[in-house]
Amino acid sequence: MSTISLKIEFGGGLELLFANQRSHRIDIPALVPVSAPSAAGPLSTDEQESQKKPADVTYLLYWLRDNLLKEREELFMEHGTVRPGVLVLINDTDWELEGEGDYQLKNNDEIVFISTLHGG
C-alpha cells in the first residue's frame, strides 16, 4: 500500500496537546476508504478495499487525533473539523484557499496548525 509523507507543525500552544513537540514527520496512506473519515464519525476499518479516494485534510485531522494527539481532543477538533480559532496553513497558504478539509494531500506537503486562542 502506497503512503505519502507529510510534515506537520503545531504552534500557538497546540503543540501542548501533541506531547509538546512542534514538528512531526508522518506517513499516511495515499488512498483511504471513501466513507471512512467524515464529519459524521471516527475512522471505520472494515471498508471495502475497492472504494478508495486520495487522503484529504479531513482524513488527516482524524488521523492526527487517533495517532498523535495526547490529550484534550476537544481543543483540537470540533464537529468534524478543527476547533474554531485554529488557523491551518497548507504549504504556507491559508487552507480556506485550498478547499479546507477537502484538500487532497500530496507527498511532502507541509501542514501547520496554529491556535489563536492564547489570549490577548
Added chain:
Amino acid sequence: MSCGNPQAEPDALMQRKKKYDKTRNCVRCKDAIGNIVIRHAVYCKYCFFPLTTHKFRRALEPNVNAKPDGPRKTALKPAGTLLVGFSGGLGSSVLLDLVYKCYVSLDKSTMPAEGGRDHPRHERVWKKITVCYVEVCDAFPGTPDRTEDVTKFVSRYDELQLATLRIQDAFDPAWWEKIGGRMSFADIGVSLADEALFIGSLTQSHLDPLAALRAYLSSLPTPTAVHSAIQTLVRVLLLHSALHTGASHLILGTSLTSLAISLISGVAQGSGFNIREETSEEWYPDTGVTNVPEYWPDEGRKGKRLKRTVRVVRPLRDIGMKECAAWAWWSHIPVVGKETWLWPGAKPGIGTLTKEFILGLEQDYPSTVSTIVRTCAKLQPKGEVEGKCILCGRPAQRGVQNWKAQIAIRSQPPPPPAADARAALSPAPVVAEPPFQASLTPYLCYTCHTTLTSRSARPVPTPWPDLARPSVVSLPVWTAARLSVSAESEGAEMVEPTDEEVVRQRKMGQDEMKSIVNEFLLED
C-alpha cells in the same frame, strides 16, 4: 404577539457567505497567488505584512498627539512615554513586535513608501517604551508562573524595559505607596455575603496581599465575577503603573476578535454605558487619593502645567486573531501563551461563553467580528454620569439602583391579603437600606455592582474552596483609599479645587458619610 419563535422575525438571520471572493490572487498586488484570506479578501504573504503594519499605525498614530487627529500631517509628539500592557498572549506578543519594528528598530519593511527618508514616520516617536506584565498565576491554584518566560521573551527586544507586577499588588499598600497613592487606610472592607454589600471593619487589619486577594476572589458569587474582577484589577494596575512611569499612552494587544468578544461580553454584563471605554479610554486617577504627576504641555516649560492622564489605545483593533496568528507564525515570534483562568469545578463564565460563541460564529460568518466592532463604534452612552466607579474607575451612570429596584423587587413584602385597596396603590419603594449601615453600592457602577451581587442559580466552587472566608473582605487598595478619604473628609473638600476642569467626583451625601464615620471611625 408573535409566532412563538422570535428568530423567525424578518431579517433575523445572517446569510452565510463563501470564504473568499472570486480569485486566488492577492487583491493588493493582483499578481502573486494569495496565502491568507482576511474576511473574504485574499492577500499574499508579501502584501500581508505592510497591510497589517498599516492597520496598526492607522489605529495608533492618530491618537498619539494630545489632540487626536485624523490622517496625520504633523509630527508625532506624545505628551509622555509609552507603556505596553503585556499578557504573554498572542495579541500582545504581536503588538510588542509591531511596536519594536515601527518605533525602535525602525525596520524598513514597516515604513510607508511615500514621504521620503525625512518623513516624520521615520522617527522613534517614544522617548521610552516600557513593557508591563501582570502575573496572574497566584489567583488560581496550580497555575504556572510565566514571569521568567516573559522576561526572556521581552529580552529579545533590546531597549524595551520590562516592569513586572503581580495581581496581588492590587491589595498591597506597599505597591500603592510606591506609585504615589495616599496612605490613609482605615481598616475597612466589604461583606460580599449578600446583596447589601455592607461596608465593615476588617477582622485582621493587615492581611498579607496574597491572602487578601484570594479572600476577595473566593467571596465573589460567580465565575463571571472572578474573571471580570481580575480583568479590572489588571486594568487598573496597568493604568496606575502608566501614570506613575510618566506614560501618556497605555497600549493593549486587544485584537479585532478580542475586542468584539469583550464588547459582547460587556453588554451581557450590563456595561452598555461604558461601551466606549472598551475601545478607547482617557483615564485620570482620583486626585484625592494619589499624587498625579504634572507636565508642561510645551517643550519650553512655560505656561500652565497639566495633570497627567493616560490614554488607552488598542492598536490591533482592526487586526483579527487569525492575522495575529499568521504574523506571529511568519515572523517566528515564540509566543509565551496565556493561561486559561480555571480552577477545579469552575463553570464557564460569560466571558468564556462569549468567546466560544463569537469564534464559532466567525468561522461561518467571517464578517461578524468587524460588524460588532463597527456597530459599537456608532454608540454613545445615554443618561447622566454620576462620578466614577470606586472599583473599576469608569464613569458610572446615575440612577442605576432605582432602575434595578423597579424591575426586580427584592425586599418589599406584599401587603397582607386583607389590606386596604388604597395601600396597594403605593409604588414599590426602592431597596430599603437599614439605617446606620453604609453600603458599597452607591459607589459602584452597574457592572461592578452586578459583578459583586449577581448569583448563579446553583452555588459554584470558588478558586480557593479551603480558604477560611472572612465575613468582611479587603478591597483593592485604590477602592479602600477612596472610601477612607471619603470617610475622613467633609463634603466637597475631598475634591481638590484645582481639578474641577478634569475631575468630576461624586459628592457624598452628609448622611451617607456620617454613617461611614459612625461605623468605622467613631465607634468605641
Added chain:
Amino acid sequence: MPPRLCALCHAVRAILKRPKTGQQICKECFFYVFETEIHNTVTEAKLFKPGDRVAIGASGGKDSTVLAHVMKTLNERYSYGLDLFLLSIDEGITGYRDDSLETVKRNQQQYDMPLKILSYDELYGWTMDAIVTQIGKKNNCTFCGVFRRQALDRGAAILNVDHIVTGHNADDIAETVLMNIMRGDIARLGRCTSICTQGEDTIKRSKPFKYAYEKEIVMYAYFKKLDYFSTECIYSPDAYRGHARAFLKDLEVSRPSAIIDIIHSGEAFEIKEDVKATQKSQQTCRRCGYMSSNELCKACTLLEGLERGMAHAVATDRGRKKLDADDHAPENLRTIPFFQLPASSRPNSTAPIEAAS
C-alpha cells in the same frame, strides 16, 4: 435541606426560586412581585391614560395569555380605567393556529373582553399555507413576520383602539439587542429597547413584559393554572432557532441576571448624533398608506411578489429595491386596503396613569 421561609414575607415556606433574582419565595409573593413589576413598568413609562382603548395582541401562546390575565388584573386592581380588547391574527396555517385560537376564544369568555380575529386571507388574500405552497419553507418567515406586523395595526384600526400591547418578554428583547449588534442593524438597535414605539402614522405599541423573564411567565401561568398552547409553527421547526437565542440561554444558565443586564446595556447607550443624521427617514407606502422606509412598504412588495409569482426575488433586499424602483404595478393586482389611523385619535388632555404618590 430544611424548609426555607420566603425571602420576601418571611412568613410562609418558600416554594420556588425566582429566576430573575434567585430569591426563594412563596407563591403569593411571586404573584405579587411579578404583577407589581409589570405595574411598575406601566406606570414608569406612562404607557396609558384613563379611558384608553387597548388591544392585547393575543396568539393563544404563553406570553399573550399571561399578558391578558395580568392586564385585566392590574386594570382592576389599580383602576387604570382601560377598555381592553383581544386581537388575534390568523395566519392561515392548518394545524398550528386552530388550537391556539380556541384558547383566545376561551380568554374572551373568561376575561369578558371583545375579540377580533383578522386573517391573512381576509387582509392579503393569501394564507400562509398558500404562500408556502408557492415559495416553499425557506424565507416564508419573512412573509409571515412582515404580514403579521401590519395585520396587527390594521386589526387595531378596525377595533378603533389607541394602543396595542404585545407579549414580547425580556428574553425576546435581550436577544434582539444581541442580534442587532451582531448584524449591525443600528436603526433597530437604537429602538429595540424602547418599551413603547409610536411613529406619527402608527398606532402606539408597547411591551409591558419588557422586564419579565420568559421562565417567570411560564411559572406564573403554571401557578395560576392558565392554559395556553405551546404549538411550534410547522413551517419553522426547532432547528431554525437562531444562534443568538442559544447563546442567550447559555448566558442565563451561567448568570441569570444576564437577560436583564443586556437590556440595561441596551438602554444605557444610544446612536451617536452624527450617525443618526444618516439614518433613513420614514415615509408612507404610496400603495397602501402604511409606514415604510421605502416608496413601497415591505408588505406591498412581498404581496406583489406573490401575485406575480416571483416571491423568491422579493424576499431579498435587492429584489425589493428593484421592485420599488419599478413604479407601475400591473393591472388587476390584488393590493392591501388603504391604511388609516383610527378616527378617534383621542385628545391628549388626560394625564397618563402613574404610580400614586
